[in-house]
Amino acid sequence: METKPYLMFKLGGLTYGVDSLLVQEIFSLPEITPIVDAAPELVGILNLRSELLSIIDLNIHFGMENPQNSYSIDDIIVVISNGDKKLGVLVNEVCEVQIISDDDITRNLPYSVMVDLPTQSRSRSHHHAIAGYAEIDNQIIMILDPESLRDKIISEDTPQISDSHNRDDHDYPVTKNRKIPVFCPDATPEERQIFRERAANLKRETKKDELSGLMSLVVIGLNGEYFGVNLSIIREFTDIHNVTPIPCTPPHIVGNMNLRGEIVTLVDIRGILGLPMDINGNSQKAAIVQVGEVVAGIIVNDIFDVTYLNPSAIKLVPAAVHSTQDEYLRGTAIYRDRQNPQAQNRMMSLLDLEKILVQETLVVNEEI
Template structure:
């Protein structure tokens, strides 16, 4: 019996739905930057960005599928894919993981007794089971082809090439008009960072950081300790635990304990009850989830930009802070996760 080898797919979410693309077509992933709108461009091409000297068009997948445009936020990402030397960025809400999907977990039988459309032109080529989720696997060739009339989940690769076809608009196009001045500064900083040539940029000695938000404050932490970002799902409380232990969450079969570091930092719990994001970290041999309000960025910080903790920040428990640095026109505090987990009573060893 012939066995077909599984393939790797990058899974991501757009408007609460899960999609996947072949991992080999993905070139890179970065946080959504400020985009430059183009007056004569297809409706779904929101703008372009200077990616280390190359002009990269960036697509809104909601518009490509024929849905309404959603507001963009700092937690959105851009996945750069390539097909026949055509590179396009796709705006997604969250990047999950690369999964090894077997053919037996896929199905093309989506319509049963209904009339089956021409699937060779569809954006979705398969549906797949990934853990407890259903993922729509996209056909990159069809997705990166353009037609004047776009219907949901339908494309026509034989009419117009995405890079050549243009549609004129009479309405002024502005990238992310609802963004606050602070958010716009971060979007702009990201685009400036992407503009730098990889050959000229020396990352030696720079510190990779993940930038998160807690109760209205910016915090940076060592990116090497971060395993992934994900949404908070059903949380099961754990009895007889300290207040900072929120409970346990089932993450694709792995039980992850959620903690709230605000209590250790003596911070107000503003927004803590409505937060929907968790940052999964790996400190030594311990895997845990940290509740966060927002995930802003991934950046490289020069050690010379780090300053001592000023007196104004002493309202926060600075025992677990390594210093401060500028970010987005404000001050960012640098968290010492190693010390927080090893000396902050984050680990509960008592038997219940």
Template sequence: MENKSYLIFELNGSRYGVEAFCVQEIFFLPELTPITDAPRDIVGVVNLRGNIVPIMDLEVRLGHRTREFQLSDSVIILDLQGFQIGIIVNQVQEVLDLVAEEVSTELLYGRKISDNSHNFLSGVAKMAGGIVMLLNAKNLVYYSDTVEALIPEKIPKSAQETEAFLATQRVFCPHATPEERAIFRLRAENLMLSTSRQDFAGLTPLAVIGLNGEYFGFELELVREFTDLRKITPIPCTPAHIIGNMNLRGEIITIIDIRSLLNLSVAGSSTNAKAMVIHVDDLVAGVTVDEVFDVMYLQPSDMRPVPAAVHSSNDEYLRGTAPYREKMMSILDMSKIITKGELIVNEEI
């Protein structure tokens, strides 16, 4: 049987696959520049080392409603006969080799999917973890108004031309907080650099935040969003680290302060603190931070053990340290902090 390799990813709770041969590269979602009069499924473009590449909202392309983008979203760049286009997904999972007998092309009432049809699916794979829908990348891209109507023949190459082109366009992700927008923009700036393609295999994406003048990093995948602290409702008879509840677009989020757990002074916390909304298993909470600095990719070899001088009752919540800017950054085990740090109030008490 003929084997085909597929890149498997998740989008809105469903699993999809696209043939790996057409995948050029993968990176976290950067700031995009919306294009006037572009098709509705094209969110915008990104300057990828001098090439302006259109980015598709795959949810809209598949006929679903659009959604708010998150810092944890990724972009998969597809290359089809020299044309590049990106698709936005929630999470990239793995590359799988599938044989023909694992793929079904009979989806509805025995009707087979023809390679020449305009269907976006080429089949479904029956796997132990559930069903994976396999996308026809060619149909997905070319049966659209996208390709020839969007990209001009002469793409601006110089930094001045690109900056002038992008300055005339609309604003990406208008509901993003200033902290989220700064991270999106930094990612876009990094992609503009004329460097060789980065290999992200084995790297750990970290969100870098500031507390009391110190840098801390933790797994980016735990971050749902960043937001300003506003209209906090105190909760009576709770420990000091429970700041209160905040209504975030109709969802009540409990805001906590992890400084005491890290042996940091609570009195020195900023009055202009932000909150990062994180999710660990079934728990959702807001954690106060002073600043949101960066998203970085950490090489495992760059992580160092926790220095003996800081070994204390809180070192179980530190995974290690790593150099960042002119200081050392502490790597937090945020999952353990939330689940085992006694920060969550038992409602039965």
């Protein structure tokens, strides 16, 4: 059973989910430039570090019109990247990351719902942007298919600029005396200034290492300290139950656990990091990680957040002060809690969990 981490966000009172591994960047809504010759849901473009990024409004895409462009300074842009394809999605609020199993996603709507749809709704192709539906904590989540969404809006519906003077190859209506589109016309002068400053900051050229993309990290807690772990190696989070001790193993090998028929070895990395270990077995959660062919459960105290970190924000640990713990750290960075903006910023250590898991000391020797 395959599981994936999905970034949840809200728009128009509805909750959506998108594969968090495709999320490249998240930032507050800047001023965007409207496009007159494009699909209605493609509300504009912006200059993101010398690269033009298309921004879409899912409300308009799904037929919930927003004719006044009534956006606010609290809205957010989520940049989704799939290979060399990028798309900005305008959302109202970014929520937590949820681990969802494929088995929990319903791919098709019930037939009784489909037969009640108006004929014109059945013929539209915008429903292909929804890959399925999942119920999390009694709430229905709509899972986006970013590739279908982008291909439909950008590749097919938007006319391509060419040297040809023939512009009659698309179906968008041309109305006389159309108003010139204006981004967020109801914004106050102060809000408009904020939008413009954000756009100017995003346009600014950055160093080469900053252009390589953001790092996706899961923020976990161990003994009151904050650690960042590469999201790409996290398979899921689970509760710890029915652990079977393994004889003749180091103290940090806690035991085996049956995870839906798969035997997973639990590891307490706190001893390796020089932190006090949980000798009483009070920890209740584990992160199931996979590095190559190695699958293990890493015991954690807390699971705080998924964050996206610019590599340029990482501070390396000085070589002169290296300790046993620092051997397994990539560096440190400031962690800002998006769920609680008023909270004080914390220092987060970036774990090289891959290096920890390939140690010979983590190999369970069953012959002893």
